[in-house]
Amino acid sequence: MKKIYEKNEINFALIWIAVYVVSLSIGDQLSDSMGISKLFTAPIAIALTIILYLWIVKNNLREKYGLCPFQSDFKTYLYFLPLVLLSSTNLWWGWKQNLSLPETLLYIVSMLCVGFLEEIIFRGFLFKALSKTNIRQAILISSVTFGLGHIVNLLNGSAIPETLLQICYAIAIGFLFTIIFYKGKSLWPCIITHSVVNSLSVFANENAHTLQNSVAVSIFLCIVPIGYSLYILKKDGN
Numbered sequence: 443m444k445k446i447y448e449k450n451e452i453n454f455a456l457i458w459i460a461v462y463v464v465s466l467s468i469g470d471q472l473s474d475s476m477g478i479s480k481l482f483t484a485p486i487a488i489a490l491t492i493i494l495y496l497w498i499v500k501n502n503l504r505e506k507y508g509l510c511p512f513q514s515d516f517k518t519y520l521y522f523l524p525l526v527l528l529s530s531t532n533l534w535w536g537w538k539q540n541l542s543l544p545e546t547l548l549y550i551v552s553m554l555c556v557g558f559l560e561e562i563i564f565r566g567f568l569f570k571a572l573s574k575t576n577i578r579q580a581i582l583i584s585s586v587t588f589g590l591g592h593i594v595n596l597l598n599g600s601a602i603p604e605t606l607l608q609i610c611y612a613i614a615i616g617f618l619f620t621i622i623f624y625k626g627k628s629l630w631p632c633i634i635t636h637s638v639v640n641s642l643s644v645f646a647n648e649n650a651h652t653l654q655n656s657v658a659v660s661i662f663l664c665i666v667p668i669g670y671s672l673y674i675l676k677k678d679g680n
Contacts, residue, residue: 443497451571458494458563459587463594465490466556479541480548487555494562507566508629518677519626524670525635528615531659532642535650549644557637564588564616565623565632573624581620589613607656611663618667625678 447454469483476482495509504510516522541549564584572580589612595605619632 455567553640585616588616607660
């Protein structure tokens with residue numbers, strides 16, 4: 443793995459994107475075939491998380507990929523209150539126990555790992571590799587790639603309108619997370635927010651998920667990240 447990384451960091455990032463998407467898609471399909479949500483996905487996600495974390499630590503890359511303390515004044519970032527707002531969206535229309543307790547635990551474990559993996563792969567590996575030549579291009583590509591990656595949800599049974607909305611706000615959120623990492627040098631705020639958003643989705647009231655509500659949440663999830671990103675860029679300097 444280190445030889446591939448040293449030879450070409452962009453290819454290394456793309457390989458990990460492919461491994462991540464394929465592995466978790468297979469895990470979801472196997473879990474669904476057994477009738478137990480995330481039964482196989484959780485162990486796969488845990489294994490990938492451990493592998494990546496240990497590899498980063500072994501090669502002394504924690505600071506490069508943001509597994510270090512936040513390096514800017516929290517006040518400048520409004521104490522991350524906009525991230526708290528983003529984390530709350532899955533509970534806007536109430537909450538519901540959608541899965542059994544074992545399945546809920548498996549789901550939460552999976553989503554915690556997904557938050558870590560996606561931030562390391564897209565904000566860490568891909569952004570850092572691209573930023574060597576052009577920062578603005580790196581921010582754009584890593585954000586758009588992160589958003590488009592959600593098209594895989596179509597394979598897992600998601601409706602086309604909801605998936606398209608998800609792609610739009612995932613690009614906006616990806617842009618925000620990249621700005622936070624770029625300016626604050628730490629991925630932890632992004633990892634934590636990402637993991638919380640994903641985990642709370644298991645408690646979302648699916649009966650209230652009308653197209654109108656989905657559009658309202660999507661607009662919010664586009665406006666807040668873009669507005670917050672512009673605020674950070676203005677306060678922290680371009």
